[in-house]
Amino acid sequence: MLDRITARPRHWAILFFGSLLLVTSLAIYLSSNKQPIEELPPNMSEVLEALEATDFHNALIPPLSPPPDWEQYTLQKGDRLSLLWADKWHLPLATLYTLLDNKEGKRYLNRVQPGQHIEWLASRDGQLLALRLWQSRAEGSEWLRESQGFSFRNLTSQREVKLIRLEGTLNGMLVNSLQNMPEISGQEGTIATALDRHLPLRRDARDGDTFSLLIEQEWLSNDPTPYSTRLIAFDYTGKRMQIRAARHQDGRFYTPDGVSLIPPFDRIPLAQRYRISSRFNLYRRHPITGRVQPHYGTDFATPTGTHVRAPADGRVVRSQWHPFGGNYIVIDHGQGFKTRYLHLLRSQVKPGQDVKRGQLIGQTGNTGRSTGPHLHYELHINGRPVDSMRAELPSVEKLKGSSLKEFLTQSQQLFSGLDGHIRLEDLALLLPEPN
Template sequence: MRKLSYLLLLMMAITACNDEPKKVEIADNTIEKPAPKIVKEYGYVLNDFEVVRDTVRSGDSFGIILGSHGVNPGKIFQIVEKVKDTFNPRKVVIGKPYVILKENDSAQTPKVFIYENDLINYTVVNLGDSISAYTAKKPVTITKKTVSGVISSSLSEAIEEEGLNYLLAHEMNNIYQWSIDFFRLQKGDRFKLVYNERYINDSIYAGIENIEASVFYHQEKPYYAFNFLTDSISGTREYYDEKARPLQSFFLKAPLNFSRISSRFSPRRYHPVQKRWKAHKGTDYAAPHGTPIWSTANGVVIASSYTAGNGNYVKVKHNGTYTTQYLHMSKRAVKTGQRVKQGDIIGYVGSTGLATGPHVCYRFWVNGRQVDPFRQNLPAAEPIEEKYIPSYFAAIEPLKAELGEIEFQQINTEI
C-alpha cells in the first residue's frame, strides 16, 4: 500500500511538471489618437499658434486691433514706424480679413499680423523683437476650361445661361470692342472660348486669368482672337486674329459703356434746349450719371475746361491727324497737358452745359474738320513684328484645333 501511494504521488509530480503554464490574455483597450493634421497657411504652421481670424470693422485701426489683443501703445508706435514703407497701417480697409498668430501658451502674446490685401495678395507684419513686414501671394493654380454659348438676347445673358462668371462677358467685350458692337448682336450669334481660371489652394475661385483663344460668330462671320506674348521682357500680351492681324484698333468704338446712342452726327437736328434746327457735329451716348468716360485713343489732353454750352469737357489730340472731344461731364479727371492712354478715364458722365439729361457728346476731328467717326476708315493698331509671326502661327495652331473641337448648342432662331 505504501509503494502504491508513493507511485501515485510520483505520477502526479511528473504530470504537474509537464503542464505548460496557461497564458492569460488581457484585452488592450487603449485607442491610439491620430496625429493632428498639420495646417500650413501664409508660410506658417498654424498648429504652433493660437489663431485669431477676423475682419476690419467700422472704427477699427491697426492700433486699435493690436491694442485689443494686448499690444501696448509704445510697441504699436514702434511697429508702425518700422513697417510703414511696406505696410501703411492707416490704410486698412473695412471688410478686409486679417489673421493674428499668438504664442500658444497662457500669455498668448501676438507674434504675427497678416492683412489680406485681396483674394491672392497679403501682407505679413512680424510683431516680435525683429519687427519687419513683407508682401506675399497665396498659392494659385490655373485651370483651363472650354465653353460655347449662343446669343438669345445679349452676351451677358448668354454667359449667365451657361452658369459662367459674368467677368467673362467683360473680358470678351475688352477683346472685341474694336471689331464687334455688342449692342447690336443678333439672335443666333455664338461664341467658343478657351480660357483659364485662377484657384487659391486648388479650391477657392479667384477669377479669370485670361482668355487664350476665342471665336465669335457675328452675322455668320467668324472673329478669331488669340492671346500672344509680344514682349517677353515687359510681359506684354495682345490679341490677334487667325491671320496675325491686331484686333485692337487705333480708336475704340465708343468712349464709355453706354446704354444707347441718343443722337447721331447730323447736318441738321432740332436742339432740345435751344429749340431750333442746327447741325449736331457729335454722337451722343446716353448713360447713367457718373459713368466713367475714357479716351478712345492714346494722346495728350489739349483742353480740360468748362463753357456754358459744353459744360465740363475734355479735348484730346492723338496725333497730327486726329483729335477727339468729350462734352457735358459731371466731373473732369485729367488736366491740360496730361498724357493719356487708350481706355484711361478722363471724366464722368453728367448733364452740364446745354444738356437735357446725362450723356456724353463725343466729337471727332480729322485734319481739323469735324466728322462722323462711324464713317471713317480708321487705322489699326501696330501689327506683330515680322520676327514673331512664325512663332505666332505655331502657337495658335493647337488653340484653333481646340476651338474646333468645342461643340455649339442647338441654335434656336425662332422669334
C-alpha cells in the first residue's frame, strides 16, 4: 500500500519530464526545418535561443589567445570603482558586491585613492580569479577565489617592477627568436602574442627584420619568478613595416606622436539600429536544465539580407560554415580586439582579406542553428567575450589635449629606455607608481 502511494508522484514525474522532452525534440525538429520564430510559442523561442548559444559556443570557440595574464590599472582622479569594474575591466558586478560583503575587504575597497595600483587576474570567461589593491609598494590587499567565495589577506612583501630590454633579429617565428632570451624564459609565448596584437606579423614579418622590446616584469620580493611579464614599448624595423610604439596609461599603444595603433570602432556593425532580441549575458540560465549557459553576443532582429559592415578596420581571419553558427566571419582588429558574426545568409569576404571600417562584409540570415533571421554579433577583447553594447570602444585615432601631453612625456622616457639612452633601473623609478 505504501509503495503505491509513493509511486504515484513518480508517474507524474515521468509524464511531466517525458512531455517536456517531447516538446523540446519537437522544437529542435522545427528549428532544423527553419520554421520562422513567429510560429513557435514564446517560451519555446527562449528554449531554442539558449540551445543555440550553448551548443554553438561549446562546439566552436577556438581559443586564440594565451592563458590569462595579470591586468593592471592605476586609479585616476574621479574614477569610480563600480564603473571601471563593469565597463572597463569587464568583470561581473556581482563579484564586486561579494568582495564588499567581507568586512576587511570592504575597508580597503571603499577607500580607494587616485594613484593606487590595482591588479587582477580573470579567467577566459570573465570571472575574477585574484585581485590585488596596493596602498603602497610594500603594502597591499589580496583577494583570491576559493571554491567558496574569496579569501582575503594583507600583502606585506614588496611589489617590485623590473624593466628588461631585449633586442633580436627575426628568424622564423617570433616566438622562436625569443626562445634564447633567458630573461623571459617561459614567457616567450606571452610576449610574442602581445607583439602579434600590434603588428601584422603573420603577413608582413620577414627573416632578418630587427626588433627591440621594453618589457616590464612584476615580482613579489620573496617569489623566485615574476607573476607578470608585459610588453610596454617596442620598435620593429622590417622590410615591409616599421613601427615604434609605447603603452599609455589607458593600456593601449600609441606611436611616438600619439596616434593609436587600434582603429576607431562603431558600436554596431549595421547601418541602422535594429531591435535587440537577446542581450549579452554571462549568467543566462537554460530554461529547462537551469544550468548557466552564457550568451556571448548581442542578437539583432534584422530582416534577411541586411548588410553587415565592419565596425573597424581589420583583417578577416575566418569566413566559413559551421552547423550551429551557419555562415560566420571572424575579424581581427589588432590590439586584442576581435569580432564575430553568426548565422549570415552569405559572407562577402575571404580569410586573409583586409577590411575597412564600414565595408560590407556580408548579409544577415538565418543559417546554422537559428530560430529566425537575426545577426549574432560578438566582441572579444584580449580573448574574452565582452558586452559589445557596453564596452568602452576605441574612438580617437590620435590623443589630444592633456592625455597627449601626458603620453608624450611618459613615452619619451620609455623610448629612451628602449633605445638604451637611460639606465633601466632609473627608468623604473620614473614610471608612475603608487605613493
